[in-house]
Every structure is written in structure tokens, then in C-alpha cells.
Amino acid sequence: MRVAFFMSLTLLLTGCGGGPSSSGSVQPPATGPSLKLEIVASVPAASGAAPSCDDTQALGLATGASPPIAASSAGEVFVPAFCQDTQVSLVGAIRRIATDGRITTFALGNTAGAGELLNSYLDPKSLALDASGNLLVSDGDTFYGGTGDVTRVDPGRGPGVWRIDPQGNVRRLAGVVQPMQYGAGTVDGSADEVVFSYMSTMCAGSDGAAYVEGGYVRRITTDGRVSTVMNDQGKPLGALLSCGAGGLVLAQEQIQDAQGAAVNRLLDVVAGRVLWTSTDTLTSTLVVGATADFVVAFNRSAGNFKLLDIALGTEADVQVELPAGQTTVPAIQTAYMADSHHMYFVSSDLIWRATLNYGDGR
Helix, strand or coil: CCCCCCCCCCCCCCCCCCCECCCCCECCCCCCCEEEEEEEEECCECCCCCCECCHHHCCCCCECCCCCCEECCCCCEEEEEEEECCCCCCEEEEEEECCCCCEEEEEECCCCCCCCCCCCCCCEEEEEECCCCCEEEEECCCCCCCCCCCCCCCCCCCCEEEEECCCCCEEEEEECCCCCCCCCCCECECCCCCECCCCCCEEECCCCCEEEEECEEEEECCCCCEEECECCCCCECCEEEEECHHHCEEEEEEEECCCCCEEEEEEECCCCEEEEEECCCCCCEEEEEECCCEEEEEECCCCEEEEEECCCCEEEECEEECCCCCCCCCCCCEEEEEECCEEEEECCCEEEEEEEECCCCC
């Protein structure tokens, strides 16, 4: 079945009139989906002296532009930020923001100098929490670093994926050993053999594997073996990834139909199923959350949210409740879904928590 993707469809809500039901009782009016936004923290761009890496002095954040985030169902938020270390003047840390707002250092990035093997991540492009509470970091191409100008084309300093356990211990999962090969494609294989190119969004799948976007979608097992995900046409899956609740991994892919026309598809990567197809463009749409039944999308051009019912192929406008003092919906740059009712967004200078109501009290 082909349905429009984020088109102006009408969602018919039952019970709106409050009239009697067949049993004679009065039905309450139906309510539509809504998002309640709260500010978690400010994320000013790094300038001047960054906060100390020492937890006793970790009072603020100094991030780069549009930092990636991850969040647990308990409400802890993880975000890359710069801090001052005793041995290295500026180092990339992963900061943890507790539910009470306290900011601490969860893990430290690379402290090895230029020409030395990396001892931790260098430039986080995406974060994801797996089912065991490990934080996964996709460490991609970089054009700056805390220890001076660096390059990813040297052995032992290539792009890769790192795994940080709940205690903050950093271990390499895959990549890094082989240098980045600009324009030379990628190589699958073991943790030491694999070659990554540019890396961006990464998700922790319900099957225990990690999925990372980087030219093509790559699947990384818990022992670091990497393979390229193929679509149902037997071609490497080249798509934009979005992470949903419960290890759901979504991919927005464009293919050509039998007549040569461009068709956009939304895929469940782990299950290998097509959720729907459309001929509409996806360039202005950011999928910010999803469950097995619904997809939440933010339209960058219109500045509004939509809730899509996968089974029905319908969409509804999402009403937004802003915190006191805020008058406009933030322009979302990055997003992460912690569980089926909570998402986290990064705008230009703020981290937001969004509580989702699917409508009718769901």
C-alpha cells in the first residue's frame, strides 16, 4: 500500500461530539496528540575557558555546534562537551546530566598526541545507549581536536565506534586501527579490519547490534564485526537513520520504481520491513522518535510536529506545550528517543525534554 509521507491528511477522531454511545453513556471528547517541552540544560558553544573536567567543578557545558545526545529512560542525558583537564589543556568529555540538573564527567576522550594511537574517541558524531546501559560513540572525521590539528588518515587514528560501560570505562568496539580512506569506499570485516568513511547517526538495535550511517548503513555486532546492510533489492542500504524506542532503527531511503521515478521509503532496518512508501520529498522532515506503531516527525520548514499512525497511514498535528517564558517551538537540530513517551532535542543553545501523549490519554 502506498500512502503519502507527511502529507496534509485529515485524521478523523471518533467521539468528538460528546454524544451518547450505543450503550447510552456519554463519551468524553477525543484528545489529539501533544508534546510537553521542558528545558534540561543550556548548551553554549565552547568559547574562552571550558569548565573543569573535575566533577567537583563541573558546573556547566561547553559544546560544539549541534552536539549529539543520548538519554536513558530514567532521565539521564549524555552529551559531548569540552573541559579543562590537568594533563591536556582541552579535552573532549562525555558529560552526564542527572535528573536534578547536576553535570558530571562520564568519560574522557582521546589524550594521545598527534601521531600516537588513539586511546579514546576523538570527535563524537552520534551517541546511543544499548540495552545493557553501555554508551556507544560513533567517532568520525574531524577537523579540529583538543591536542591540536589531527588527521584520521593515519593507522590507529581512523574513524570507529567506541563502547563506554556504565562506570565510564572506554573500550574500542570497531574501527580506528585502519585509517580513513577518503573516496575509497569502506571495508567490512573484523574490528581490526574494518574501514569506515564519514560517520553520522548511530542507533542501538533491538537485536543487540549497533547501526551506523556512513555512506551506507553498517551493522556492528557486540564483538566488533562489521557488515554492510543490504536492502530488499540486494543493494547496499544508503539511508538517513533515526532511532526509535526499544531498539527500533528507522531508515529513510530513496529508490527508483519500475518507471524510473524516485520513491521514498521508511524502513524498519532490524526487521527488514518497509513501513510505507511515498513520492514526497523527505528533505525538510526530521524523524525525532518512533515506536512500533507511531512515528513522530518535525517539519523544519513549517516548524511543527506530526504524529503518524503506521497501520492506518494517517497523520495528526501535535499540539506543543512550551515552558514559561518560551513562545516559539525550538528549531530542532538533533534528537534522541529514550522511551516510548520521552524524547530529547537539541536546539541552537538548549537541550529539551519532550513528554509525548499519543492522544486520548495514551
